Amino acid sequence: MKSVLPILTVVAVIVALWYAAAVWMNAQWVYDQAARADTEVTLAEVIPQTLAQERPVLPAPHQVAAELWKSVVGQKVTSKRSLIYHGWITLSATLLGFAIGTGLGILLAVGIIHNRAMDLSVMPWAIASQTIPILAIAPMIIVVMNSVGLSGLLPKAVISAYLSFFPVVVGMVKGLRSPDAMQLDLLRTYNASRGETFWKLRLPASMPYLFASLKVGVAASLVGAIVGELPTGAVAGLGARLLSGSYYGQTVQIWAALFAAAIAAAALVGIIGAIQRVTLRRMGMAR
Amino acid sequence: MRDQGAGSPVIEARGLELTFQTSDGPVHALKNVNLLIGKGEFVSFIGPSGCGKTTFLRAIAALEHPTAGVLTVNGMTPEEARKSRAYGYVFQAAGLYPWRTIAGNIRLPLEIMGFSRDEQERRVRDVLQLVDLEGFGKKYPWQLSGGMQQRASIARALAFDAEILLMDEPFGALDEIVRDRLNEELLKLWNRTGKTIGFVTHSIPEAVYLSTKIVVMSPRPGRITDVIDSPLPKERPLDIRDSREFIEIAHRVREGLRAGHSYDE
Structure with a gap:
C-alpha cells in the first residue's frame, strides 16, 4: 500500500490543474455574458460561474463526475440516457x-x-x-x-x-x-x-x-x-x-x-x- | 597407442571433415578426424575454444552435418541414430522449462517418445534417485541451485535409457566445488549404468579425472592431436588427483595441447 500516496498525489495535481484550466478557459464566456448585460463582474464572482456552466469549454471535474453518476446510477439500464x-x-x-x-x-x-x-x-x-x-x-x-x-x-x-x-x-x-x-x-x-x-x-x-x-x-x-x-x-x-x-x-x-x-x-x-x-x-x- | 576401445565400437569416425561456409570464407571446424569409441567408454574431448570438440559432439548427435568422411553411431548414420533415440544429450546450460516441475521436465522426453503413464512415473522416480534429487520432483527449476538444475538435466537425458550419453561442457558454468562433487557423482553413475559417455570440457583435471580415454584437440583447423588411454583404475576417489599417474597424464594432455599450438595466443 506504499504506492497509494504517490498515486493520490499525482491525481490531486491533475485535478488541481484541471480546475485551474476550467476557470481560465470558461472565464471568457462569463465576461462576454457580463458585457452583454452591461454589468461588471469581480473575479470572486467569475470563478464559481466558470465551474457551473451548462455548456462549458472545459467542464470541471465535479461536473463530469456528477454527469457520470447521473447517467450510470440515476437511469434504468435500458434507458437511452444510461x-x-x-x-x-x-x-x-x-x-x-x-x-x-x-x-x-x-x-x-x-x-x-x-x-x-x-x-x-x-x-x-x-x-x-x-x-x-x-x-x-x-x-x-x-x-x-x-x-x-x-x-x-x-x-x-x-x-x-x-x-x-x-x-x-x-x-x-x-x-x-x-x-x-x-x-x-x-x-x-x-x-x-x-x-x-x-x-x-x-x-x-x-x-x-x-x-x-x-x-x-x-x-x-x-x-x-x-x-x-x-x-x-x-x-x-x-x-x-x-x-x-x-x-x-x-x-x-x-x-x-x-x-x-x-x-x-x-x-x-x-x-x-x-x-x-x-x-x-x-x-x-x-x- | 591403442585406438580400439574396451568393447565393440559404438561411435566410429573415419576421415571426418566439417566445413562451415561463412561470409569470411570457409571455416574448417573438423579436419581428418579418426576415432573409435568402444562400448562403455568414458571419452573426454579437450581443447581450446574453436578446436571443434563441440562440433564433433554435435555431429555425433546429428545436430551438425559432416561435409566429408564417415561417421557411424551404433553402426548407423548419426541421423538414423538420432531417429532411433540412441543418445541422451546434456547441454552446457540445464535448459529446463520454467513452466514444468523437475519431474515434468524429466517426463518431457518420455512423453514425446510415447511411454505409458505408469512407465513415465517409474522412470522419473528412478532417475531422480540416480542423480540424488529425490523429493525435488514437485519443485520448479528456479527453486533449485545451478548444480541441482544441471543434475536434473542429466536425469532428463538418462530417463529414456539411451546407451550413449553426450555431454557438452555440462559443468562449465558451475563453481569448482560443485563441479568436483558432480564429477564424482557422474563417475559413480557411469559405473552403475555402464553407458558410453562423450564429454566435452576445457578443464584438464576434469578430463583426466573422468575419462578412460582423453581426446586432445587443436584449432584451425579443428583436429585431433593426441588420444590418451587412461591407466587410472575405475574406482577414482577425488584425491587420486594428487597421484603421480594423474599428474603424468595431465602433463601429457598439456603437451598435446602445446603441440597443437593451443597455447600460442
Whole structure:
C-alpha cells in the first residue's frame, strides 16, 4: 500500500490543474455574458460561474463526475440516457472484435512461424494495414458490410478486430520464436515432431508475450468499437454518445462518455492482468 | 597407442571433415578426424575454444552435418541414430522449462517418445534417485541451485535409457566445488549404468579425472592431436588427483595441447 500516496498525489495535481484550466478557459464566456448585460463582474464572482456552466469549454471535474453518476446510477439500464446501456453496446462489440482479432492474430503468428512464404509475406501487409487511418477505413467497412446485409454488432467488431489483431501477431511471433537454439536442439535430439515442438515448447514459452499483447490489443479493440460507432450515425454506444454530445455542444456529456470509455478500458486491461497472474502462477512461471 | 576401445565400437569416425561456409570464407571446424569409441567408454574431448570438440559432439548427435568422411553411431548414420533415440544429450546450460516441475521436465522426453503413464512415473522416480534429487520432483527449476538444475538435466537425458550419453561442457558454468562433487557423482553413475559417455570440457583435471580415454584437440583447423588411454583404475576417489599417474597424464594432455599450438595466443 506504499504506492497509494504517490498515486493520490499525482491525481490531486491533475485535478488541481484541471480546475485551474476550467476557470481560465470558461472565464471568457462569463465576461462576454457580463458585457452583454452591461454589468461588471469581480473575479470572486467569475470563478464559481466558470465551474457551473451548462455548456462549458472545459467542464470541471465535479461536473463530469456528477454527469457520470447521473447517467450510470440515476437511469434504468435500458434507458437511452444510461451510460451502462451505451457502454454495454460498445463493450459487446469490443469483446467480439477482440476475440476475432486475437484468434486471427494467433493463427497468423502460427502460420508465420511454420511457413516460410507466410513469414516473408504476411508481416509487411500486417504493418501496412496499421498505417491506414482507422477513421478512413471504418466507414468503408460499415458500408460494404451493410450492402451484403450485415449491420449492427458485426461491422463494429470487425473494425475492432482490425485494430487488435496486430499487437497479437507481433507479440506471438516474438513469443513463439523465443525458445533459443539449445532448447530447439534438445527437442531435435528426442526426434520430436513440429507439432510436439509447438505444443510442448513454443506455445508455453510464448505465454508472457501473449498476455502483454492482449493488454495492448484489448485497449485497441475498444478504440475500434468506438470509432466503428461514429459513421453509423450515432444510434447507440459510447461513440454515439460522443457524437451526439458534440452535435449539441454537450461537453459534459462528451467528457462523461470519455471517462466511461477510459474506465472500461482500464477494467478490461485489469481483467487480462488478473488472468495473466493466475495463468503464469499455475504454470509455475511467476515467483 | 591403442585406438580400439574396451568393447565393440559404438561411435566410429573415419576421415571426418566439417566445413562451415561463412561470409569470411570457409571455416574448417573438423579436419581428418579418426576415432573409435568402444562400448562403455568414458571419452573426454579437450581443447581450446574453436578446436571443434563441440562440433564433433554435435555431429555425433546429428545436430551438425559432416561435409566429408564417415561417421557411424551404433553402426548407423548419426541421423538414423538420432531417429532411433540412441543418445541422451546434456547441454552446457540445464535448459529446463520454467513452466514444468523437475519431474515434468524429466517426463518431457518420455512423453514425446510415447511411454505409458505408469512407465513415465517409474522412470522419473528412478532417475531422480540416480542423480540424488529425490523429493525435488514437485519443485520448479528456479527453486533449485545451478548444480541441482544441471543434475536434473542429466536425469532428463538418462530417463529414456539411451546407451550413449553426450555431454557438452555440462559443468562449465558451475563453481569448482560443485563441479568436483558432480564429477564424482557422474563417475559413480557411469559405473552403475555402464553407458558410453562423450564429454566435452576445457578443464584438464576434469578430463583426466573422468575419462578412460582423453581426446586432445587443436584449432584451425579443428583436429585431433593426441588420444590418451587412461591407466587410472575405475574406482577414482577425488584425491587420486594428487597421484603421480594423474599428474603424468595431465602433463601429457598439456603437451598435446602445446603441440597443437593451443597455447600460442
